[in-house]
Amino acid sequence: MEAMEAKTDYQPLLKSLGLKSTPKRLAMLEMLDGEQAYLSPEDIWKKLKRRFKSIGLPTIYRNLEELEGKNVITKVIHPNRQLYYYFCRHSSHHHHFVCISCKKVQDFTSCAVADIEREIRDKIKGKVVSHIFQVNGLCRECV
Amino acid sequence: MEAMEAKTDYQPLLKSLGLKSTPKRLAMLEMLDGEQAYLSPEDIWKKLKRRFKSIGLPTIYRNLEELEGKNVITKVIHPNRQLYYYFCRHSSHHHHFVCISCKKVQDFTSCAVADIEREIRDKIKGKVVSHIFQVNGLCRECV
DNA sequence: ATCTAAATAGAAATGATTTGCGTTTATAAT
């Protein structure tokens, strides 16, 4: 007997975002949610080609951009290459610890952005709009 | 009478790095040092074309990579596009506040990376190799 | 002045991402 896998139904999410629930979009979300590591658009494309006889890379890009814009998924900056990778976002404010070996992504909560915002307000007299905070390293298994 | 501009002589720096002091390299360093804002490889190329009748974009890329590898300049990640921008690094450990309007880059010193490293060591049991910490916003003049 | 490895220009290749456009499909109204 196989272990039950409770898969999230993403149709309501897509509906709430005003996006149509297409099989490919649902498959993308399920894949990204199930994956511990970050994936490139091409990674996703290759995996989906197993399930969909015809699927284009532009579809992947379009959907990734759409979902990233709606804060459903998050970009990860690759240390060496200038490609974007994506993975599922689980909480609103968090930061990523990215394993450079196995590509696994783990969140951490410590965040000094409040401190930094204070410094920027007081010294630089500027306004913070966004920040990129990504820690690259080796995870437990890869150390 | 014009104000004196004390320009740094970058020849010793290049020599100490084992790089030849070519006119183009020197011009790149002077430009990046003088510039408050970050520049794209193409920005640099366009500016240098005024002074050098023949200069190729590959030269810019090669030198930027070389200098970045030697920690003389630093990459800045552009929020929207996936291009790399560069500017001169002044201290060993610092972070960037990048104005999304005028592209000026200012350093800030508050850094909680120590805290985060502790969390990653204790909870994730991983090893930090590098981090990207860049705050995007609007500077004093652009607010 | 000469030599040699490093640096360069210019053209071409690469590779990720985007665009254009005609076709298909999800969804809401009938």
Place this chain on the structure above:
DNA sequence: ATTATAAACGCAAATCATTTCTATTTAGAT
């Protein structure tokens, strides 16, 4: 259930930053 319509999509081609290749030039040492 059928239909209408805007959103999604596939495919091909375009775009654009970056890299590679190769022959030539040049900085710096002898």
